[in-house]
Amino acid sequence: AAHNSLAGNISSVTVSKSLRYVDLSSNALSGKIPANFSAESSLQLINLSFNRFSGEIPATLGQLQDLEYLWLDSNQLQGTIPSALANCSSLIHFSAAGNSLTGLIPATFGKIQSLQVISLSGNSLGGIIPASLLCGSSGYNSSMRIIQLGVNNFTGIAKPSNAACVNPNLENLDIHENRIYGDFPAWLTDLTSILVLDVSGNVFS
Numbered sequence: 001a002a003h004n005s006l007a008g009n010i011s012s013v014t015v016s017k018s019l020r021y022v023d024l025s026s027n028a029l030s031g032k033i034p035a036n037f038s039a040e041s042s043l044q045l046i047n048l049s050f051n052r053f054s055g056e057i058p059a060t061l062g063q064l065q066d067l068e069y070l071w072l073d074s075n076q077l078q079g080t081i082p083s084a085l086a087n088c089s090s091l092i093h094f095s096a097a098g099n100s101l102t103g104l105i106p107a108t109f110g111k112i113q114s115l116q117v118i119s120l121s122g123n124s125l126g127g128i129i130p131a132s133l134l135c136g137s138s139g140y141n142s143s144m145r146i147i148q149l150g151v152n153n154f155t156g157i158a159k160p161s162n163a164a165c166v167n168p169n170l171e172n173l174d175i176h177e178n179r180i181y182g183d184f185p186a187w188l189t190d191l192t193s194i195l196v197l198d199v200s201g202n203v204f205s
Helices: 059-063 083-087 107-111 186-190
Strands: 007-009 021-023 028-032 045-047 052-055 069-071 093-095 117-119 124-129 146-148 153-157 172-174 196-198
Touching: 059 083, 083 107
Parallel strands: 007 028, 021 045, 028 052, 045 069, 069 093, 093 117, 117 146, 124 153, 146 172, 172 196
Antiparallel strands: none
8 A cells, every 4th residue: 555645543453463564655644653563463564654653663563573674764753762673583674764763772673683774864863873783793783784873863883892793794884964973983994894884974083
């Protein structure tokens, strides 16, 4: 039902346990994202991008063990990113760019071994970008390829505990237009597979 003119509120919709793919992107849907997700659900893809959803990202999404793709871009979502999403052990791509999300990125996201892409540009997220997103050993994420966190309010990027921790698979790191200050993190040069590194619009000395 993507790319139609669907409008209205779907917050009370019951999600079938046998449903695998939900794509309602590029409509005019509003209200809150349904929160009645079950641990028995078979959902693998949720695409609600380019709508008018408001409120918070439901923590109950963290019960979806089969979920691989969660796309919530360009809505009106607020509040923090629920740490429960780190329980989505099959998650490959999480994108919620172009909303009004605040708070921190849960450090536990780095422990989702399957996670390859995280895109949260154009929000009001802040604090320190957790080193766990960048790590490739010590039990942390080793699959991450793309991290897009531009146009937020981050003030720093945590240094990995050791050089061996830096993810060898990371290809794209975008942290432009934040409030990161101080010395340029020299350890970023250890990202041997990096193709795109955008740190413009910060306050490095």
